[in-house]
Amino acid sequence: MDIQRYLLIAAAAVLSFMLLTEWNVFKDQRVAATQDTSPRIANSFSSPAASPQEQPTGIANRSDIDDTAANSDDVPTILPALDPQTNTPLASSEPKNIIVIKNDVLEFVVDLRGGDIIETSLTKYPERIEDPDTPLVLLERSSERTYIMQSGLVGPDGIDTNGRAIYDASKNRYDATSGSKTIVLSARDTPPGVAVEKHFTVAPNTYTIEISYHIVNNGTEIWQSIPFAQLKRDSSPAPSADTSGFGMQPFLGAATTTPENRYEKFTFADIADDPWKTQQTGGWIAMLQHYFTAALVPDAEATHTYSTRRTRDGFNIAGFTSEPLRIAPGQTGSWNTQFYAGPKDQYTLAELAPHLELVVDYGWLWWIGKPLFWLLTQIQSVVINWGVAIILLTLLIKTAFFKLSAASYRSMAKMRKAQPKMVAIKEQHANDKQKQSQAMMELYKKEKINPMGGCLPILVQMPVFIALYWVLMESVELRQAPFALWIKDLAVMDPYFVLPLMMGASMFFMQKLNPPPPDPMQAKLMQWLPVVFTFFFLWFPAGLVLYWVVNNLLSMAQQYYITRQIERDMS
Numbered sequence: 001m002d003i004q005r006y007l008l009i010a011a012a013a014v015l016s017f018m019l020l021t022e023w024n025v026f027k028d029q030r031v032a033a034t035q036d037t038s039p040r041i042a043n044s045f046s047s048p049a050a051s052p053q054e055q056p057t058g059i060a061n062r063s064d065i066d067d068t069a070a071n072s073d074d075v076p077t078i079l080p081a082l083d084p085q086t087n088t089p090l091a092s093s094e095p096k097n098i099i100v101i102k103n104d105v106l107e108f109v110v111d112l113r114g115g116d117i118i119e120t121s122l123t124k125y126p127e128r129i130e131d132p133d134t135p136l137v138l139l140e141r142s143s144e145r146t147y148i149m150q151s152g153l154v155g156p157d158g159i160d161t162n163g164r165a166i167y168d169a170s171k172n173r174y175d176a177t178s179g180s181k182t183i184v185l186s187a188r189d190t191p192p193g194v195a196v197e198k199h200f201t202v203a204p205n206t207y208t209i210e211i212s213y214h215i216v217n218n219g220t221e222i223w224q225s226i227p228f229a230q231l232k233r234d235s236s237p238a239p240s241a242d243t244s245g246f247g248m249q250p251f252l253g254a255a256t257t258t259p260e261n262r263y264e265k266f267t268f269a270d271i272a273d274d275p276w277k278t279q280q281t282g283g284w285i286a287m288l289q290h291y292f293t294a295a296l297v298p299d300a301e302a303t304h305t306y307s308t309r310r311t312r313d314g315f316n317i318a319g320f321t322s323e324p325l326r327i328a329p330g331q332t333g334s335w336n337t338q339f340y341a342g343p344k345d346q347y348t349l350a351e352l353a354p355h356l357e358l359v360v361d362y363g364w365l366w367w368i369g370k371p372l373f374w375l376l377t378q379i380q381s382v383v384i385n386w387g388v389a390i391i392l393l394t395l396l397i398k399t400a401f402f403k404l405s406a407a408s409y410r411s412m413a414k415m416r417k418a419q420p421k422m423v424a425i426k427e428q429h430a431n432d433k434q435k436q437s438q439a440m441m442e443l444y445k446k447e448k449i450n451p452m453g454g455c456l457p458i459l460v461q462m463p464v465f466i467a468l469y470w471v472l473m474e475s476v477e478l479r480q481a482p483f484a485l486w487i488k489d490l491a492v493m494d495p496y497f498v499l500p501l502m503m504g505a506s507m508f509f510m511q512k513l514n515p516p517p518p519d520p521m522q523a524k525l526m527q528w529l530p531v532v533f534t535f536f537f538l539w540f541p542a543g544l545v546l547y548w549v550v551n552n553l554l555s556m557a558q559q560y561y562i563t564r565q566i567e568r569d570m571s
Helices: 003-027 268-273 348-354 363-383 387-399 402-417 418-428 433-447 456-472 497-513 520-537 542-570
Strands: 098-102 106-111 115-126 131-137 147-152 173-175 181-187 194-202 208-217 221-235 252-257 266-268 276-281 285-289 292-298 301-309 316-322 325-327 332-343
Touching: 003 497, 098 181, 098 387, 106 332, 115 221, 115 292, 115 332, 147 332, 147 402, 173 181, 173 266, 173 301, 208 221, 208 325, 221 285, 252 316, 268 316, 268 332, 285 316, 292 316, 292 348, 325 332, 363 387, 363 456, 387 402, 387 456, 387 542, 402 418, 402 520, 418 433, 456 542, 497 520, 497 542
Parallel strands: 098 173
Antiparallel strands: 098 106, 106 115, 115 131, 115 147, 147 221, 181 194, 194 208, 208 332, 221 316, 221 325, 252 266, 252 285, 276 301, 285 292, 292 332, 301 316
16 A cells, blocks of 8 residues: 555645635625625614613622523614704714714724714724725624624613613713823713713723723612623624635634633524523623624623623624622712723733633644744744745744655655656556555665655644644734735735645646656546645635745755755665
């Protein structure tokens, strides 16, 4: 049996299966790329009164909190309100309905009904490379999509128990680009003697917002409430998702951390089929999409009940309730949480909460992916261009595997020289497979050929390739990063398929440097591999295909040199 050839075929089959799996998993998630022409911000005061069932319900006793309350009548209005006098749409900037808060990297919109964040724009990240002045919108409430962050106070005295609280603000726009700013919203219709304020604290150059409640109880009775915060999202694909038809789309859904599992994910199907709930100290919960995340990080010293659930009107909820607030007459109390809405920057996320950086998901090969990403960023910090950094990283990886590759190429060169003898053995013992195998093993021993030597480099480098696949796909740093000439974005496929065709051609010529398989069926299969791989690589990120092309070219050069050297030595 030709062990080498079978192992090579097995390695190729594994990679092909991986590629086919990615294709099948993600192809059903694609949608046609459309631009939202409807108003993003609805006039919230025109919506019907909110149902308390959307928020976690409960009373002062934590054991009585109904975190699984499903269904919500509080569906965001997707059309602007009508002026009662003229029956024409009101402008989305009408005062007192929403406020807009911005710093130098983030602009977000707060609905004064509930004090919810209903839109976030990442001003440093263009939505499309062709339109650099239009920022990417992460959260939004529009006719196209619902994805918002809600927070409030429920329970016996909670201002959000019987419909969402309504707040007043001193003005409509706030700017925190020059320094930290706290925006104070005052709640209407509070119990007698009780004043409730909702604060949004924003600093320059950060995607993190601190949300807090401040309660003053000048009444005659104990004031009791349960704080909550949650992310509410429909199941629509992310606007930043690949719409090429066969493109790759990373995980879309919720994620959290638990004492048992530092990183746990929930697809929207998981949320619908199996609502989840746990209680722990500290922690976080997030909604994930390609390159970006929205995350809630409550007090690390307090106990919180985290949950996911699907409402009857089809929204996915991922959030938490905190320990009940009990404020005696004449006393004050407060509660706060941090909300992050921005890129998956693993260094920033690691500082925000333990294990939050794991939303940059490198899969089960994270132990290879993390060092590769670190090395890639170090190289890029010197050469600036991410494409050049990928080329240099490939060179370093190739250097690390040089001796192993050299041994493989020497084995294949020797096998190529012994090819006539191998064919003769097969013809001589065509009807006796046992004698054929024995004669082959004697030939390998005599010629000092390692039948497994040719496949070892492929098998060893395969985990590196898969890990780099996830690094290039998950790293927001490579989003819209140009390389050269026609490659304007290394994170998407080559628009002209030049790199995939180069990859296929290099793979074809590499085969010509190797001895052909004695078995005709194996030979035909190997001939088709470059075609099959080229097909799959057509929709791979250009950065990943660039790595593979450079790796093939370096391998060809190394193999050609070693083969010629051995042929001279054996002549």
